[in-house]
């Protein structure tokens with residue numbers, strides 16, 4: 138039987154955080170499933186190793202592995218824009234439901250509040266999210282949504298809109 142769809146990478150002994158080999162940023166573990174889902178073209182013979190996600194905005198490297206021989210993946214290797222690394226719109230924040238930072242800020246600009254986190258939360262509770270195969274971090278986007286909303290609200294309260 139083929140084990141190509143198995144995600145049983147032995148991550149038990151891999152450190153939870155590794156320094157990005159490109160810029161030294163603290164990078165968290167990411168599931169092999171996330172890497173496989175978001176890298177446009179997987180090289181043949183990928184080793185079964187623990188991958189890490191560098192979310193630093195000044196670094197081109199997205200995924201690197203504990204096994205230093207394993208292929209590394211840069212921004213252009215992914216099928217999606219990595220929001221954490223983008224400085225120009227559209228900056229994706231929620232990959233499951235397609236909210237960008239601009240969507241969040243537009244709502245705040247016109248209504249002075251943000252309902253995006255609430256709406257996503259309802260979808261998550263209904264089991265409709267797929268962060269592990271859509272979000273480059275492999276994690277839920279709610280923290281990023283909340284941060285973007287806070288930034289937007291701060292601007293509104295400063296009346297610079």
Ligand SMILES: [Zn+2]
Pocket residue numbers: 157158159160161162191192193196197198
């Ligand atoms: Zn990096």
